[in-house]
Amino acid sequence: MPAFSHGRVRKDASAFSVAHFCTAGLRAKDQFDAWRSLNRDIIELVPTGDESSGFAAEFSSWRLGELVLTRVVYSGAPDRQWRHRPKSYLDHWCVVLARTVGADGARCQDLSFRSLALPFEGRAQDSEVITLYLPRDRRPADEQRFEDAHGLVVSPDFAPLLTDYMDSLVRQMSCVSPEHAASLEMPTRALVAACIVPQPVYREAARAPLGTVLIDRARTVVRQNMASPDFGPDRLARLLAMSRSKLYRLFENSGGVAHFINKERLREAHHRLSSHGDALSIHAIGNEVGFVDHSTFSRAFRREFGYSPTEARERGLARSFADWSETSVQG
Template sequence: MDSHGFATRLLEARSQKDAWADWFQPVFDVLAPDTREPGFAAEYSVWNLGDVSLTCASAPATRTVRTSSHIRRSPIDHWVISYSGSGSTAVSTSNVELDAKAGVPFVWSLGQVSDSRRTASHRLQLYLPRDSFSAVGGSLDLAIGSMLDTGPGLLLAEYMLLLERNLPKLTTDDAARLPNAVRAMVAACVAPSADRSAWALPQIRLTLLEKVRQAVSKSLRSPSLGPDQLCRQTAMSRSQLYRVLESEGGVASYIQRRRLSEGFSMLCDTSNAQPIGEIATGLCFADQSSFSRIFKREFGMTPTDVRASAHSGLPPPKQRQKPGSQRSRMFSDCLQSF
């Protein structure tokens, strides 16, 4: 799935600020601070998901103003859920003052006059039309000008990051299902209920699994990696962690498969001359013998065979799973029920 948008990098430095401001007219006035540097390196991408849009912006510090004149000229009243992985945003409306920190999403509305001051940031925004989200409209209206700093709100932030990573890989059929999936996830996180959580369950599970995946990736070579460490890193309870990884064969099995997969990739890299024994111990296996035995059971080839195949100039062998083994659900798999 392709995005469209705008980037200033191909323009002359002296015209970048004005071009960035023009891009947002007539919806906003975007004002960049006066600096001695003439350039303004910024990029904005938009994925149109039917009646929902996700945007991604990377830009230096700016002030963004939406006045009553803008509202008359561009009468869009969508709710917006914003998330910044870095930087902060101070938002002023007629009745709200909000200082939003990085890492926590917040809600605002294009239907209101607003004045936002952002530090340099990388941010994601979900634009939610009122007609499409009327079922949770009351909850979204109540949330305008507030941060979604509860567990469900932070889960929604993780989901927005998951969308950003997966949208470029979606097929047309998958993309057609996505609006319903986004509606389910927003409803479950902004206005939680048993029914809404059940509707969004595939997306919730995948979001939590992605959170675990990233935590495991960061600590793959740590001998202490296990349930206790993952619970601390993901802010999950032990029972919740076990539920998330139940379909993966459990915590220990998931960690082992991720380590085996990393070893497989290292052995396929012809520039990596590290001895197999060092690869094994670096990935927290007891010794080369046990690593080789478990590796062959998982992939049907020994580590030596995989490395020899790579050095012979053959395409990297596929990571063959044993019959009946669990396969991690992909983002596209979780759209099938929508």
């Protein structure tokens, strides 16, 4: 997710550390800006004191298939304030384990579940933050319970289990091969799904509204048919066995049916442009998501994401947790 444009970010395939970054090698007055730049695709860090006094922090991340685990350690637990504003290419779920060590040496921790599709902000002096990112658009069909992340919390009964699991992953991942790490994706997803429950206030409304279910079905149909340039609202309505008027009402508050189809095409292109395993040319990827004309694809892509397909591939901004070098939500 972060662009990791700073020169001191290290790619280390042999140890299976997707990325490692430490501010220790920088001048004190440059440390906060470097850390803020590293985090810019997830959160906006807000200065809370004298930036020139230094900001000691170290970041590491590891891949588990399409999941990403990150760990941030702060020396001296500097005070931090952050804001997250949703971006069209970031709508993932994340489990955040934040620890704070008090002046008396007592350690407290907080485990939370949140969605990057929703805005949030906060302020903390955590000394360690471990985050597990789960891509939304690659979830198995039975993970519908993740859909309303705003109304979900980690079960108090299972929080110790999930905490221990995340700690164990951090301890062991440097010794795990990429192939074996990928095999941990589905068990990890299943464990997270088992550990989250609706907040009491949301229990009555925990069942997904009909509109949400229909939109999810529409998204699946679009992904199955987007390679056809002629695929549009009429065909989507037929495949959903839904009248055109009902389909248009379903999407009237989100830009319309055609906008939804186009957005899904661009999201898929965005994912594939950043994928390690997709060596197709940009033009070919555009064709495979339904764009016949390369210039039309490039213009639509830039309007949606603010940068060109070429820039997305080069910078790796939008990897679906493949080669985005992730950072902690809490900075």
